[in-house]
Amino acid sequence: MLRSQLTLILGLLLGTCGSAQDFWKDHSFTEADTLRGMLNxxxxxxxxxxxxxxxxxxxxxxxxxxxxxxxxxxxxxxxxxxxxxxxxxxxxxxxxxxxxxxxxxxxxxxxxxxxxxxxxxxxxxxxxxxxxxxxxxxxxxxxxxxxxxxxxxxxxxxxxxxxxxxxxxxxxxxxxxxxxxxxxxxxxxxxxxxxxxxxxxxxxxxxxxxxxxxxxxxxxxxxxxxxxxxxxIGHYVHFDTTYRSFDGEELALDYYVIDYNIEKARKQFREVHPMLEAYEHYFGKYPFWEDGFALIEVPYLGMEHQSGIAYGNRYMRGYLGGLIPSDMDWDYIIVHETGHEYFGNSISVADHAEMWVHESFTTYMEALYVEYHFGEAAARRYLKSQLRFVTNAEPMLGPLHVNFTDFASSDHYYKGAWMLHTLRGVLNDDPLFFGLLRSFYQDHERSIVSTQEVIDYFSRFTERDLQPFFNQYLKYPNLPVLELRRSGDQLEYRLAADVAGLSMPLGVYIGEEAVRLLTTAEWQPMGRGIDPDEVRVDQERFLVDLRVVNEQR
Missing domain, CATH: 2.60.40.1730 (tricorn interacting facor f3 domain)
Structure with missing residues (x-):
């Protein structure tokens, strides 16, 4: 029976190894990939x-x-x-x-x-x-x-x-x-x-x-x-404290560090309290309350291990002393990996191809931490510092059912965070946006979600069809492009995208004047006597390219 059942299962697997997305169609997958990735x-x-x-x-x-x-x-x-x-x-x-x-x-x-x-x-x-x-x-x-x-x-x-x-x-x-x-x-x-x-x-x-x-x-x-x-495993010493939530309940905080680092740890881990406060403000209480929060010093950089976060940032600011803007002073590993307790550990996906859910939300949480403690302008500056990591080289959504982990870029971190920030700009309504984030998290706390469930929830909550928006950013490497062309003395604009029917409100500057355009795939007049060089996308709120096309009418 063992041989016949195994033969049947392998036959089912080999018949389903294709990728659903054209971008990945030439990526080769093995039987082992499917054995790990598919639920036979x-x-x-x-x-x-x-x-x-x-x-x-x-x-x-x-x-x-x-x-x-x-x-x-x-x-x-x-x-x-x-x-x-x-x-x-x-x-x-x-x-x-x-x-x-x-x-x-x-x-x-x-x-x-x-x-x-x-x-x-x-x-x-x-x-x-x-x-x-x-x-x-x-x-x-x-x-x-x-x-x-x-x-x-x-x-x-x-x-x-x-x-x-x-x-x-x-x-x-x-x-x-x-x-x-x-x-x-x-x-x-x-x-x-x-x-x-x-x-x-x-x-x-x-x-x-x-x-x-x-x-x-x-x-x-x-x-x-x-x-x-x-x-x-090591020569650990343990110290502990508590975090008091907004409702007065106390969360146990436990720290396990190599014995000679205890004084460094006592100083560095003071950052945990303000971080937990920021995350509670935006999303609610730490999700694994009864198990407590812990940091465990390890001989590698770090990882979001649930209720026992691996910490190896050597008690330095940023990411081993860098990555974040030079005038900011907080520990990237503590902030990022704790963000994963919400997105990655509490809200999880069922397929590695959808890791954008874990990484995009968590990377945006870094900016929300900055915004909560240092203001919106600082958060925008922090987000702009991430743009150097956006490559637009591949879709953020990978092929399903094949244990896909071969992303060649970190776009599902940084581009994904900017996708969420762009959505904030599209909505142009912070109470709505923050209500969306909080409600989505709390309605899916400690559950497994799919990409489509995220899109459907966001669309229902905002009462907008966000499917085209997410399709463009998740399924294609290219950004949407604000295209400009001259038509006589008139400057016209449209939104060019891979996704048919994509339209989105977009903030631009014409000279020093801030203007909000409802962009679609159709050409629309922007105004007379405007030079294309005067127009720029609001790059603090939108991840959209700009291109002047040589079309005259």
Whole structure:
């Protein structure tokens, strides 16, 4: 049965490898991409509700050994169940209800044959035993895997990051963004002088004297993306404080830093309170309240690990001392990665192709942080500093169902933030715009959304058809263009775009006079005696190109 079911699944996958967008049609995808990216029946027909990860980490030999206990509910016909684990890690056995289960591996996919047909709605626990040498990251967090490092005192310091590459590079799971467990236990054993910091709350710490080891049990009480599960191992010290929300409720703030950095951390992490205040103002309270907020010092730049944010910015302003305008003084990693607690961890997508939802909103949150504390003019200046990273080289929306992570630019960060800022300019109504952001977030808190759901919600809330607007910015690399031409002594304008029917109000300057135009695909008169060189787009509010065309009438 295992062979026939596997053949059927692979046939379904190979028949669906095409890209929906013309831009990506020449991009090559493999069977492995589709096995990771698509919800075939062996993945779609069960829902994971809980994981227990039990892991022994040996930083000397750079080995891991462990087991995963997975609770799941059957939602459809399921003779064969697909898990994911990188093929460089060995599986020692898979059990369910006291029975050893047969399995076969195809690349990083693991197909498990269930002993008997499972009734829809039935619940089960499966245990997977595994171990080996995990993938090592050479440029974390962009290159996923374990980071085996030494601190300044030549002591072991370990971290792991795996967004894009997938959590299956270090523990077996259903590695698809659409299925988040409702909760999770992370139990990690390390040599006795080391400590472990992870997601959620520390439930227990135990000395294993016979083995000269220590075990740390961490528990996450909210749904969590698999790639957000992480750990830091090192000579940590812990300090804590609280943040008081607008309604008076207190949030626990926990910080785990390498012992010799504690004074630097006490000073740098003071930024957390004003940041949380700004985000609460715009979107509401921190979304994982019961698990608390934490920063964990790691031997790489950082990552938005839920309720245990990885921090490696070396206690510097900006991004390792740069990136933000020189007169601004705040920690980019703290501000950006915490933004992901709202967009990325609380609101998530089901496909890496739609990562613009995570990154565009979070990047715009950086500007909102600046606006809240330093004013709108400072926020516009901060946004303008990001324009140098906008390439317009590719669409921000990638091809679906193929685990696409090969964006060649950061446009889904910076262009995406500017898309949202341009929408603010189009609406020209800040109470409406900020009400939209807050309502969208609160109506979708701790849920999975699609691009289309975002567009539909924004259109309903604003009572405008925003589909053409989002189609242009998300599905095409080109910006809309305000075109100008002379017609006798008249200057005319129109909006040129890839999307038919795109029209948008647009702020421009004619000389020093601010004018608001309703641009469409049709030529319209701007005025007589106007030189095209006098016209410029309001570049503080709109991401739109300007072009003079040589057409005379």
């Amino acid at each position: 029946p062996a993945r779609a027909n069960f829902d994971v509700t809980y994981y227990e990860l039990h892991l022994d980490v040996d930083p000397v030999e750079r080995l891991i050994d462990g087991r995963v206990e997975m609770d799941y509910t059957v939602t459809g016909e399921l003779p064969l169940l697909q898990l994911d684990l990188y093929q460089n890690l060995e599986i020692d056995g898979i059990e369910q209800a006291g029975q050893d289960l047969r399995f076969t591996r195809r690349g990083n996919a693991v197909f498990v044959e269930l002993p008997r047909p499972a009734e829809i709605g039935s619940r089960h626990r499966m245990t997977i035993y595994y171990g080996g040498t995990p993938t090592e990251a050479h440029n974390a967090p962009w290159d996923g895997g374990f980071v085996w490092a030494l601190d300044q005192k030549n002591r072991y310091w370990v971290g792991v990051a795996c967004e894009g590459d997938g959590a299956s590079l270090w523990w077996p799971n259903k590695d698809h963004l659409s299925d988040e467990p409702d909760s999770m236990l992370i139990s990690v054993t390390v040599p006795e002088r080391l400590s472990v910091a992870s997601n959620g709350n520390l439930r227990a710490e135990e000395e294993l004297e016979d083995e000269r080891k220590r075990r740390f049990d961490w528990f996450v009480s909210y749904p969590i993306n698999n790639y957000n599960v992480s750990l830091g």
